[in-house]
Amino acid sequence: MGMFSDLWKGFKVTGSIGLRGLFGKGIVTTQYPKEMREKPVRFHGRHVLNRYPDGMEKCIGCELCAGACPARCIYVRGADNPPEDPQSPGERFGYVYEINMLRCIFCGLCVEACPTEAITMSHLFEMSVTNRSDAIHTKDELLMEKDGSVPHVYSEDPFADLSELDAADGWMRATSPSGVAAYEGEKMWQDTPGSASWEPEPDQETRDSPDG
Amino acid sequence: MDWIDLLLVAVRVVGVFVLLLLLTVVNIWMERKVVADMQSRLGPMRAGPWGILQTVADGLKLFFKEHITPRKVDLGAYLLAPFLAVVPAFLIFMMVPLGPGLEIGGRSLPLQGADLNIGLLFILAMSSMAVYAVVLAGWSSGSKYPLLGGVRATAQAISYEAAMGLAMVAVVMFSATAPGVDSGTLSLAEIVERQSGTWSGAVGFLDPVLGYIPRWNVFPQVVAFVIFFIAAVAETNRAPFDLVEAEQEIVGGFHTEYSGIRFAMFFLAEYINIFSMCAIAATLFLGGWNGPVWEGVVPGWMSAILPVVWLLLKSYVLVVVFFWIRATLPRLRYDQLMTLGWKRLIPLSMLWLVISTVVIGFRHFGLPFVG
Numbered sequence: 325m326g327m328f329s330d331l332w333k334g335f336k337v338t339g340s341i342g343l344r345g346l347f348g349k350g351i352v353t354t355q356y357p358k359e360m361r362e363k364p365v366r367f368h369g370r371h372v373l374n375r376y377p378d379g380m381e382k383c384i385g386c387e388l389c390a391g392a393c394p395a396r397c398i399y400v401r402g403a404d405n406p407p408e409d410p411q412s413p414g415e416r417f418g419y420v421y422e423i424n425m426l427r428c429i430f431c432g433l434c435v436e437a438c439p440t441e442a443i444t445m446s447h448l449f450e451m452s453v454t455n456r457s458d459a460i461h462t463k464d465e466l467l468m469e470k471d472g473s474v475p476h477v478y479s480e481d482p483f484a485d486l487s488e489l490d491a492a493d494g495w496m497r498a499t500s501p502s503g504v505a506a507y508e509g510e511k512m513w514q515d516t517p518g519s520a521s522w523e524p525e526p527d528q529e530t531r532d533s534p535d536g
Numbered sequence: 537m538d539w540i541d542l543l544l545v546a547v548r549v550v551g552v553f554v555l556l557l558l559l560t561v562v563n564i565w566m567e568r569k570v571v572a573d574m575q576s577r578l579g580p581m582r583a584g585p586w587g588i589l590q591t592v593a594d595g596l597k598l599f600f601k602e603h604i605t606p607r608k609v610d611l612g613a614y615l616l617a618p619f620l621a622v623v624p625a626f627l628i629f630m631m632v633p634l635g636p637g638l639e640i641g642g643r644s645l646p647l648q649g650a651d652l653n654i655g656l657l658f659i660l661a662m663s664s665m666a667v668y669a670v671v672l673a674g675w676s677s678g679s680k681y682p683l684l685g686g687v688r689a690t691a692q693a694i695s696y697e698a699a700m701g702l703a704m705v706a707v708v709m710f711s712a713t714a715p716g717v718d719s720g721t722l723s724l725a726e727i728v729e730r731q732s733g734t735w736s737g738a739v740g741f742l743d744p745v746l747g748y749i750p751r752w753n754v755f756p757q758v759v760a761f762v763i764f765f766i767a768a769v770a771e772t773n774r775a776p777f778d779l780v781e782a783e784q785e786i787v788g789g790f791h792t793e794y795s796g797i798r799f800a801m802f803f804l805a806e807y808i809n810i811f812s813m814c815a816i817a818a819t820l821f822l823g824g825w826n827g828p829v830w831e832g833v834v835p836g837w838m839s840a841i842l843p844v845v846w847l848l849l850k851s852y853v854l855v856v857v858f859f860w861i862r863a864t865l866p867r868l869r870y871d872q873l874m875t876l877g878w879k880r881l882i883p884l885s886m887l888w889l890v891i892s893t894v895v896i897g898f899r900h901f902g903l904p905f906v907g
Contacts, residue, residue: 331865334864334865335860335864337864338574338860338863338864339574339860341573341574341575341576342570342573342574342860342863343573344573345572345573345574345576345577346573350576351573351576351577351578352576352577353576353577353578354578355578355581
């Protein structure tokens with residue numbers, strides 16, 4: 325009779341899930357382009373080059389991101405800031421900044437390597453292109469505007485979720501800076517312009533507590 | 537028989553044909569939705585409300601797709617096979633009585649494609665014909681995966697048809713003992729009529745309860761019902777007996793080399809067969825169109841269609857069980873399939889046949905050696 329109880333067990337699983345599904349409960353898939361699932365805070369999406377609240381670029385053209393990249397998809401050339409019109413607060417700025425999205429593996433090592441938090445990852449994940457050269461994102465696409473908004477490649481698409489790029493430094497904010505537990509719960513990142521008002525992630529104990 | 541009678545026959549046949557096509561369109565959509573629910577998915581949602589037009593869209597797409605005829609096919613058999621699959625599928629459903637006959641202007645209009653007096657034999661014959669389609673398709677494709685699928689189909693059909701036939705014999709024998717009849721019958725309309733009423737009077741001391749239980753064959757013949765149902769799942773090549781078209785092992789099985797409308801015909805035949813098998817199971821075991829019609833309580837036209845509704849309702853309960861099985865059970869291995877067929881179902885159905893024969897004999901003729 326073991327066979328029959330095993331059969332019954334299986335039928336009970338599909339039957340109960342099916343009944344719940346019949347009333348629209350417990351369905352995990354969504355109507356994708358119309359209905360997006362909520363992405364985790366630390367989602368590794370397309371990169372964004374950030375600015376300081378005063379409009380200066382954060383990137384100083386040091387090429388550490390390019391060095392850290394395991395896929396060798398980042399190409400950076402730095403240049404001296406022109407004294408009459410400085411682009412970044414330091415001596416140099418990122419003159420050329422290109423990421424080949426066909427090679428990028430979205431590991432986030434560039435974000436960890438960046439000394440000025442210039443490059444961070446957003447929640448944008450729809451990056452289909454119709455030819456290979458479009459997959460190489462240049463500074464025009466990556467750099468945020470002075471008001472903190474990021475130009476969206478498919479801004480005319482009715483299904484595009486334009487708020488994905490607002491989470492420009494979401495990954496940075498969700499992580500304890502440098503992985504040092506002592507800084508947990510403290511805001512340790514540099515501000516960006518625009519809607520940059522996320523609270524720091526609470527520390528480990530709060531997160532593990534039942535209501536954290 | 538004048539031309540009006542001829543017209544009525546044509547109306548009947550076309551009516552059943554159209555009804556079956558509509559039901560099949562709904563069935564395919566329903567299967568996708570039910571299985572999606574059981575897997576926590578949404579299923580088709582885009583074409584029409586809740587994706588109900590998805591099958592229509594798929595059908596149209598297949599209709600306009602290119603036919604690809606592989607170079608090595610045996611052309612005659614290759615072209616014949618899809619028709620050989622669809623035609624028996626339709627013919628099987630013609631046998632199912634959808635309701636009691638109507639009387640219109642002195643002429644009788646049975647709600648049935650055709651009432652053959654050898655209905656059950658015809659069904660068995662046609663369901664065997666459907667296997668020819670699979671075998672021919674597999675053999676004529678000139679490619680190894682379809683051939684494997686076709687070879688599997690032969691063995692599977694032979695093993696499960698035997699069990700199915702034996703289960704049917706038990707039902708035929710039982711319905712020969714219904715009150716007020718003196719012989720058995722193979723006509724499905726007759727078998728349904730003999731299931732009307734309740735069980736009152738069948739077993740003396742249980743009478744107060746039996747008066748409320750409809751006189752369906754499933755109650756005394758429950759073992760035959762289970763055997764018939766399992767064999768029906770195997771006959772229609774459905775999961776977990778879908779070795780004939782096992783995607784993971786042999787691509788599409790017998791229909792690997794078919795495309796466009798020819799593939800659609802195999803697909804259509806499979807779903808028609810599912811519904812026919814469920815309708816036949818409902819007819820043989822669940823009282824067919826029998827059910828309360830509340831004559832005089834509801835309007836006359838409603839009483840007239842209620843039997844059809846009852847039959848569809850009973851069939852759909854079984855169809856959902858088909859889908860439920862598909863969503864739950866993994867495919868059987870080939871030796872498990874053969875073991876279940878030859879070592880379990882056939883001996884069990886034979887044993888059941890003997891037991892029910894003996895019991896029916898005792899009830900009918902009394903105990904031997906007594907008086």
